[in-house]
Amino acid sequence: xxxxxxxxxxxxxxxxxxxxxxxxxxxxxxxxxxxxxxxxxxxxxxxxxxxxxxxxxxxxxxxxxxxxxxxxxxxxxxxxxxxxxxxxxxxxxxxxxxxxxxxxxxxxxxxxxxxxxxxxxxxxxxxxxxxxxxxxxxxxxxxxxxxxxxxxxxxxxxxxxxxxxxxx
Amino acid sequence: xxxxxxxxxxxxxxxxxxxxxxxxxxxxxxxxxxxxxxxxxxxxxxxxxxxxxxxxxxxxxxxxxxxxxxxxxxxxxxxxxxxxxxx
Numbered sequence: 001x002x003x004x005x006x007x008x009x010x011x012x013x014x015x016x017x018x019x020x021x022x023x024x025x026x027x028x029x030x031x032x033x034x035x036x037x038x039x040x041x042x043x044x045x046x047x048x049x050x051x052x053x054x055x056x057x058x059x060x061x062x063x064x065x066x067x068x069x070x071x072x073x074x075x076x077x078x079x080x081x082x083x084x085x086x087x088x089x090x091x092x093x094x095x096x097x098x099x100x101x102x103x104x105x106x107x108x109x110x111x112x113x114x115x116x117x118x119x120x121x122x123x124x125x126x127x128x129x130x131x132x133x134x135x136x137x138x139x140x141x142x143x144x145x146x147x148x149x150x151x152x153x154x155x156x157x158x159x160x161x162x163x164x165x166x167x168x
Numbered sequence: 169x170x171x172x173x174x175x176x177x178x179x180x181x182x183x184x185x186x187x188x189x190x191x192x193x194x195x196x197x198x199x200x201x202x203x204x205x206x207x208x209x210x211x212x213x214x215x216x217x218x219x220x221x222x223x224x225x226x227x228x229x230x231x232x233x234x235x236x237x238x239x240x241x242x243x244x245x246x247x248x249x250x251x252x253x254x255x
Contacts, residue, residue: 032215033179033204087205 007152013116014133014148021050021141022114026104028080029090034105040141042078047144047168048137049079049161052117052130056085056093060132060153065097067158074101076165077136082106084129106130117148132156136164144168174200175231179216181208186240187226193244197251201228 015021021039028037042048051068054060061083073079081103085093090103104111112118112130119131134156136145145164147157176194178201180187194201206213206225213223220227220238227238233250237243 027205033206035202035204088207091207 006154009119009131009150009152009154012131012148014146015115015135015143017143017146019143021135021137021143022111023141024104024106024111024114026082026106026111027087029087029094029103029105031091031094031100034087034091037104039137042080043137043139043141045078046139047077049073049077049165050135050137051079051081051156052112052115052133053081053083054132055083055129056089060155061093062097064132064156065093065099065101067156068101069097069099071158071162073161073165074099077168080104082111082130084109084127119152134161136161136168138168174202176201177204177229177231178202179204179206179219179225179227179229181206181225184225189240190226190228190243190247193247197247199247199251 023038023040025036025038027034051064053064068074068079079101081101083103084107085105086107087105090105094103106112109118109128109130112128117131117133118128121127121129132149132154134147135143138144145160147160176199178190180203182205206216210223216225216227217223219229220236222238224238226240226243228243229236235246237246
């Protein structure tokens, strides 16, 4: 018996393969500045890997982006993150992790609500963030691949993402 | 939004009064603009230096006219002269 707890997360109704992912507009942070951008702006340019993750500073955000970086995912597909971190924190995070990607800032977790991926943090009263999840979207924002955390913590299926990218 | 990306890009700093002055003028002239926020540290503003030659904000890039400009007083004068009544 492990002497630690992996918490099961509740059922969700996040967009499934074949569904159209909800569009949203939030500040999109790159290495140099941020500006309002819509998800549809990005998909207009090609497929997008949309990664919901914990706030900057929590180890899952670090692990996920280190892994995506080391696997060269941002070079293969437009890869964007979403978390409740402020644009300032996102910018520091990109620099600290050496990640060449862009991150949406969604401090009030409204996008998490739209995707049914709200995660109320135990012990941090009033703080709701994004349940870890990954969506591969085509140019029409149709979901081609989806992974959603069933446990807390839980990490993306990187092989599954790679296969989905190969199938694009 | 890329469908109708505004011609004017404003490089700004959150809560910067000089930037707000430019915003007020843009609003008065009914001009659409895209805000790009940079950080307070001058050393973190390479993008502004690259487009305008200086690290100071506000700075605007106006694709309507090809003008890039810094300093709020200059920008306000430019906007009023270019887009204001009698322009």
